[in-house]
Amino acid sequence: MRDVILSLLAKEPAHGYELRQRLVHALGPAGGALNPGQVYVTLSRLERAGLVEAREVAQPSQPDKKVYELTASGLERVVEWFNDLTWSKVAPLEFHLKLVAAAATRLADPVALVDSQRLELLRELRQLQELALREPPDSDGALLLEGASLRLQADIRWLEVCRQRFVEREATR
Amino acid sequence: MDLEVEAGEAVSVMGPSGCGKSTLLHLLGGLERPDAGELYLGGVRVDGLSETRWAVFRRRNVGFVFQAFHLVDELTAVENVELPALLVGGSRRAARRRAMELLDRLGVAGRAGHLPDRLSGGEQQRVAVARALVNEPLVLLADEPTGNLDSRATGEILRLFGELGQAGQALLTVTHDARVASTADRLLTMRDGAIVAQTRLGAGTSVAGLLASLADLAGER
Numbered sequence: 001m002r003d004v005i006l007s008l009l010a011k012e013p014a015h016g017y018e019l020r021q022r023l024v025h026a027l028g029p030a031g032g033a034l035n036p037g038q039v040y041v042t043l044s045r046l047e048r049a050g051l052v053e054a055r056e057v058a059q060p061s062q063p064d065k066k067v068y069e070l071t072a073s074g075l076e077r078v079v080e081w082f083n084d085l086t087w088s089k090v091a092p093l094e095f096h097l098k099l100v101a102a103a104a105t106r107l108a109d110p111v112a113l114v115d116s117q118r119l120e121l122l123r124e125l126r127q128l129q130e131l132a133l134r135e136p137p138d139s140d141g142a143l144l145l146e147g148a149s150l151r152l153q154a155d156i157r158w159l160e161v162c163r164q165r166f167v168e169r170e171a172t173r
Numbered sequence: 174m175d176l177e178v179e180a181g182e183a184v185s186v187m188g189p190s191g192c193g194k195s196t197l198l199h200l201l202g203g204l205e206r207p208d209a210g211e212l213y214l215g216g217v218r219v220d221g222l223s224e225t226r227w228a229v230f231r232r233r234n235v236g237f238v239f240q241a242f243h244l245v246d247e248l249t250a251v252e253n254v255e256l257p258a259l260l261v262g263g264s265r266r267a268a269r270r271r272a273m274e275l276l277d278r279l280g281v282a283g284r285a286g287h288l289p290d291r292l293s294g295g296e297q298q299r300v301a302v303a304r305a306l307v308n309e310p311l312v313l314l315a316d317e318p319t320g321n322l323d324s325r326a327t328g329e330i331l332r333l334f335g336e337l338g339q340a341g342q343a344l345l346t347v348t349h350d351a352r353v354a355s356t357a358d359r360l361l362t363m364r365d366g367a368i369v370a371q372t373r374l375g376a377g378t379s380v381a382g383l384l385a386s387l388a389d390l391a392g393e394r
Contacts, residue, residue, distance in 0.1 A: 129331065
């Protein structure tokens with residue numbers, strides 16, 4: 001979140017509300033689910049860390065607003081972020097461990113777990129498609145939905161592999 | 174196997190290769206004849222029809238979409254689309270008008286005069302869908318319809334399929350593609366020639382949780 005906010009400020013100084021609007025736009029339909037306080041909390045953390053500077057700007061009929069600007073070290077960090085290759089979660093680790101535990105304890109049937117999980121992911125995929133149909137195809141929001149959809153499809157394929165593996169294992173028990 | 178598909182309903186069939194899902198589609202579309210059992214289409218029992226009568230009935234009431242498009246190479250897009258309308262005895266003028274309307278609806282009217290090899294895969298499949306719909310069939314049968322398409326063209330086909338239900342047309346799609354399967358109202362899972370699971374996918378699930386997880390930046394730097 002910190003790097004995201006910093007990168008948004010790299011374009012030009014902005015106040016909290018503007019940043020939030022830019023973020024909401026980049027997220028498309030998911031933008032509505034963004035926690036409104038998160039942007040402000042992050043900004044004050046960044047300010048304490050010396051990565052952004054705030055100045056008060058007087059407004060004629062409203063209270064003063066705080067406009068945030070990147071510091072030199074803030075900009076340095078944004079450049080680092082663009083070069084960073086860390087990737088978010090690559091494998092459905094928890095479900096994998098759940099399957100292993102189910103097979104070991106016999107407290108649940110791994111194949112049944114796979115089947116119900118697969119249906120749940122198919123439902124999610126359906127929702128993503130419905131959201132995507134309502135988005136302009138070239139929007140930032142549509143691109144995020146496409147990413148989410150491709151990941152889900154990969155997870156569903158992985159579940160199909162899991163199913164086959166556990167069916168074969170049962171057969172040789 | 175006992176399967177009933179309502180007018181306007183979209184059903185997807187998934188299952189491993191060789192589970193019989195394509196055979197199911199071929200039986201429904203009359204490409205194969207059943208050894209036993211009964212088959213009704215729009216209230217008419219069709220499994221006992223003679224080859225000729227079945228062929229006539231099928232041309233009017235069943236549309237087919239295949240993975241490999243199967244357009245006639247020597248005919249232009251619009252000629253491909255109007256062909257089934259001419260085969261059931263429609264006038265040339267009415268067939269052409271209807272074909273152009275469909276191509277327009279599917280966003281490929283500008284390609285009407287092109288031969289299939291001048292069209293992209295997505296365009297060819299849209300022409301094939303138009304051809305399948307030209308006689309306003311009761312049911313559209315699709316066998317891996319997006320198997321040769323990229324993500325965007327797949328999206329376009331799914332959008333078109335989504336509109337069929339409003340016209341009361343049933344859709345039965347056999348697919349390996351989870352994205353395609355998930356757009357159906359009902360998902361059938363087949364194994365070894367039998368339906369082993371049926372699930373309604375649309376039933377009143379909320380998107381709030383999904384959106385919240387999409388917008389969750391807490392774990393990101």
